[in-house]
Amino acid sequence: MDTSTSYRYEQLAELIVGMIDKGALAPGMRLPSVRTVSEQHRISISTALQAYRLLEDRGVLVARPQSGFYVAAARRGARALPSASRPRARASTVSISGAVAALLEHASNSTLVPLGCAVPDPALLQSKRLDLALARAARQDGTRYNTYCAPQGEPRLRREIAKRAMRVGHALSPDDVLVTCGATEALTLALTTVARRGDTIAIESPTYFGFLHTIEMLGLKAFELPTHPTRGIDVGAVARLLETEPVAACLLSSSFNNPLGSMMAEDDKRALLAVLARHAVPLIEDDVYGDIHFGRERPKPFIALDGGANTIYCSSFSKSLAPGYRVGWIAAGAYTQQVMERKLAFSLCSPVLPQIALADFLESGAYDSHLRRIRRVFEENLAHMTRTIEASFPADTKVSRPAGGFVLWLELPRRFDSRALFDEALEQGICFAPGDVFSASRRFRNCLRLSAGHAWNDDMEQGIRRLGRLARTLLAR
Template identity: 70%
Template sequence: MDHPTAHRYEQLADLITGMIEKGTLAPGERLPSLRAVCEQHRISLSTALQAYRLLEQRGVLIARPQSGFYVNAAHATSFALPSASRGRSKPSTVSIGGAVAHLLEYASNTSLVPLGCAVPDAALLQAAKLDRTLSRLARTQGGDANIYSAPRGERSLRQALAQRAMRVGHALSADDILITCGCTEALALALSAVAQRGDAVAIESPTYFGLLHTLEALGLKAFEMPTSPTAGIDVAALSRLLDAETISACVLSSSFNNPLGSTMPEANKRALLDVLQAHDVPLIEDDTYGELHFGRERPRPFIALDGGANTLYCSSFSKSIAPGYRVGWIAGGRHMARVIERKLAFSLCGAVLPQRALAEFLATGAYDTHLRRVRRIFQDNLARMTRAVEASFPVDTKASRPEGGFVLWLELSRKIDTRALFDAALEHGICFAPGDVFSASRRFRHCLRLSAGYSWTPQIESGVHTLGRLAREMSSD
């Protein structure tokens, strides 16, 4: 149970979860008494009870009065996983901008139940300490910071990011990193550095609609690759594609794909890197959700596995602490010179004060404390949302099981058009993301994505139940 960054009750909860996943503890089986757990692990009664209560909140355990805690059999028999997607033999011309703008118009409406936009609730993030740092720096350094920074961005922040990269086994220097306006600009810079208008890139399917919008703006086509809801892209299918087609880049999530929540096993990541290296195709990776892992270990990004030889790494703080600061970054490797050229042309440089505030915030260790807290919240939110979906949606619904991030992907009966469901949901004050915006070819019209980035409230739970009822009604028509 030795894990230096987790509380003792979290360590115990992780251990019990692992035993359930491995079958050591079966569905319906009674767990050892709290007193027995205390003696076995040499922990206090309050620590053991806190671990059991945490697993109860997540739906892993159920408490029976005068009897104890049991493995939740209902949790073990949850909805099936979504189907693995199929690849397409031809590249798609992306035309999604109108649909994205339509969705974001409603997703930003605070009067609607917020299931649509994958942006965490500012109140949940509790970035007050970061905001105070920014305010103090504005008072003390406002004049000095009201300048154009160097194109790469503030060195203090780049150094802090390089130090964090060491935690996943990748050695970077401050000069290997360029600060961007969120991960969106990082991806745009990476794509424009390695591809030209009319070129094709390989992508996951489904994938984040923001990436699709960027591909459309740059005039790039997309090969949608077969993608598993648990293991990510099909490496063998990618190899066959590269043997037959000219591909300028492969664009993948490092971990916890949005919207599937899938993460490639490390062995698969290495195999994919070998395939891309053999065909001299660069990999652009989006690691925005990497810090939001629920397991003990943070999944290693591709750049840590190939040393950056063939990888352009993109990430940001937008999903973890400061969406409004719009601070992201890119490590462009051998393509860095072209990345810098495009940064100068597109936006010249980033705002100085937010970068300095984040650098100081990272140096205090407050970010890691925050991450430990927010990971637990997101995991609990997804567990609650999954239970609400299971209680209200049609019985043939399929649901993802993300091990990080805060989005849930649902596959419904093909009788249900989630565009029509979206319109019906709006009439009931609910917003979600229809499945077709996650595909270059506008597939997945029977799927949808729910965001669990807001604090769980009766309003949100009621919104999920109402959405499930609407889906049942459409399914029975």
């Protein structure tokens, strides 16, 4: 692709986004055909198609076979995006554990409207087929598997994981996959391998509070990077940081950031990898939401772009299939041996039968249709949620436009206190995640995260409406 073509399709894409933001193109509206738009703008058909595909990847447009491209339902022109973050430029120790434990305690209270935890609703996941595979394995082969497996995990499961990696362009050997207790253990193994107490980890801002908690418990420091609500971290800021500050690792969930739902463009990902490689700073990548993409193609993980030369990849089945099974994995490239030693030392190996059940499920080919279904479900949930927020929250509330996953990030005026909202919401039977737990320096007190992981119903809708009214009342005080 030459540069001029690259410019043209990006220009067209920006024009379309501008029209949507101004309301000239409404959600659900059909776009002109690729042929028409190529004639109107005097560009080639392939350039026009490239622009549409880019916007599809970003979740702005939806392609319907034999029909054309439409403005995505979740795409609302009425609300501005949250601001790009500009955290203070220094590493800070983290002290988040109390806040995280308190949040999780409320989030697991099933009497509350469940907007707090980014856990998919078991009823949405429909894990029956997987559970039957577990029942079968336990009944038929329970004795055979009642022993420790290798610390790396069951070979059949590692083979299936490696096969799926291949499909997003990452040539991975089953020998380089190590099965973990969710992405959380994977992340712990990665961090303990590359960093020591007192070291600094560069992270997105906002970022998943679980990352902050693990960083705190390992005695590490966090450096929060400026982060754009749709494009992710500012690569230039990383480059500047590494010139001045020793950083042990960069930790990202780029597809898709939790809570923003942002997705770094592939070019930005490559640029970031180049900067990190130049300074020999490893990248730890958390890809738990990568399979829940709203665009046509699954975004390429970092590890597929650098072949794992400088990337430690962590993921799990917890967001897309089986949170109760606690099966994740890590592909640690050059660090594989060190990670394996830590797995052995910290938890020996993972339970065997859940791994066998997952291997059976993946081998059956059922995962792809499962993913197609839940992607649609989560995207629709987010569209419902966005519409309800627009109808009920204060007029100047900014709302994220996630390209995947199932959470929304809301930014209210600076004086707004989401902690006060949190307390009042709990009294009214609603749980959500207040903004400050997403920052090592406890920024984002005027923000909040809502999870759309649960089936959309009247309770959810009424819960969000009540939350919106509460926010308006609080702001009016």
